[in-house]
Amino acid sequence: MNFVGAHVLSVSQFDRDAIEQVFTVADKMEPYAHRDRVTRVLEGAILGNMFFEPSTRTRVSFGCAFNLLGGEVRETTEIKTSSLAKGESFYDTARVLSGYSDVIVMRHQTEGSVQEFATASRVPVLNGGDGSNEHPSQALLDLYTIRKEMAAQGKDIDNLRIALIGDLRYGRAVHSLCRLLCLYRKVHFTLVSPPELSLPDSYVDEMRAGGHTVIESQDLAPGISHADIVYVTRTQEERFPSQEEAEKYKGLFRLNQSIYTQFCEPNTVIMHPLPRDSRGNANELDNDLNENPNLAIFRQTDNGVLVRMALFALILDVVHLVDKYARDVSWYTAKRF
Numbered sequence: 001m002n003f004v005g006a007h008v009l010s011v012s013q014f015d016r017d018a019i020e021q022v023f024t025v026a027d028k029m030e031p032y033a034h035r036d037r038v039t040r041v042l043e044g045a046i047l048g049n050m051f052f053e054p055s056t057r058t059r060v061s062f063g064c065a066f067n068l069l070g071g072e073v074r075e076t077t078e079i080k081t082s083s084l085a086k087g088e089s090f091y092d093t094a095r096v097l098s099g100y101s102d103v104i105v106m107r108h109q110t111e112g113s114v115q116e117f118a119t120a121s122r123v124p125v126l127n128g129g130d131g132s133n134e135h136p137s138q139a140l141l142d143l144y145t146i147r148k149e150m151a152a153q154g155k156d157i158d159n160l161r162i163a164l165i166g167d168l169r170y171g172r173a174v175h176s177l178c179r180l181l182c183l184y185r186k187v188h189f190t191l192v193s194p195p196e197l198s199l200p201d202s203y204v205d206e207m208r209a210g211g212h213t214v215i216e217s218q219d220l221a222p223g224i225s226h227a228d229i230v231y232v233t234r235t236q237e238e239r240f241p242s243q244e245e246a247e248k249y250k251g252l253f254r255l256n257q258s259i260y261t262q263f264c265e266p267n268t269v270i271m272h273p274l275p276r277d278s279r280g281n282a283n284e285l286d287n288d289l290n291e292n293p294n295l296a297i298f299r300q301t302d303n304g305v306l307v308r309m310a311l312f313a314l315i316l317d318v319v320h321l322v323d324k325y326a327r328d329v330s331w332y333t334a335k336r337f
């Protein structure tokens with residue numbers, strides 16, 4: 001894959017070599033993300049960060065990643081604060097905003113919208129999530145996290161045993177992650193969901209065609225036993241035809257410390273793309289797991305900055321210049337990492 005000037009719209013653009021390239025550059029970004037060093041390699045560059053759907057970590061971590069490389073960020077949030085609300089097309093919006101930015105990240109509720117926008121854009125566009133379709137940067141950071149967590153246990157992504165739990169129908173992070181995992185060998189997938197929220201057949205067919213094992217279940221306990229990774233997801237209520245419909249599925253599968261101790265292996269890693277829904281009727285990933293050392297959810301969010309820095313550095317072709325424009329930090333830095 002040639003990253004320079006490329007759009008990143010789907011995980012189907014990636015092969016294992018491209019993934020390794022991203023991960024190698026992400027590793028190189030650690031001193032900068034961890035505030036040991038500062039680089040100004042993207043000084044003068046502008047990121048157009050356009051989030052037409054709610055977001056905390058994708059929007060802020062893409063913005064931080066760009067700032068950490070020395071660039072500036074211009075944000076558009078919500079449709080109602082943009083001229084899309086006045087009927088402007090994606091085509092016109094893309095032509096205009098790509099004149100103001102060097103690279104654009106976009107999130108929108110409609111499947112295929114980011115692809116449509118990218119077709120008209122004069123600069124590279126990264127998909128920050130389009131409806132229930134794809135979330136490529138989330139899948140890359142999840143895979144990066146899985147690789148690190150498994151390496152710490154002397155394991156590999158090949159032969160991984162992963163349980164995916166919850167809303168697998170509308171969860172775009174799960175869709176993109178499953179596609180990336182299909183690039184590895186003999187992954188054992190256990191899919192735990194109510195039948196109405198099961199993973200679409202196209203993904204299951206692709207996984208089976210690639211020689212992976214897929215077990216579908218409606219029972220949490222056997223699903224999470226013998227898993228290296230338990231990947232929990234929230235009911236994506238914003239994708240349901242009505243709130244009432246979404247409420248039916250909240251709280252069906254809840255992972256807490258007691259269930260973890262009873263059914264998981266002692267070193268099973270717990271992941272979630274976040275946000276977790278901590279309201280009482282949902283609570284799919286309980287706060288009583290917060291001190292569990294195998295809870296990797298905040299390692300995932302930290303890794304997101306590294307992976308997003310890597311994508312920017314590769315697309316804007318500055319990987320070889322990052323260290324040249326670097327110096328030590330001059331302020332107090334709390335030990336967070």
Ligand code: CP
Pocket residue numbers: 054055056057058059129138273274275
């Ligand atoms: N994982 C994720 O996409 O989180 P946000 O919706 O907060 O960006």
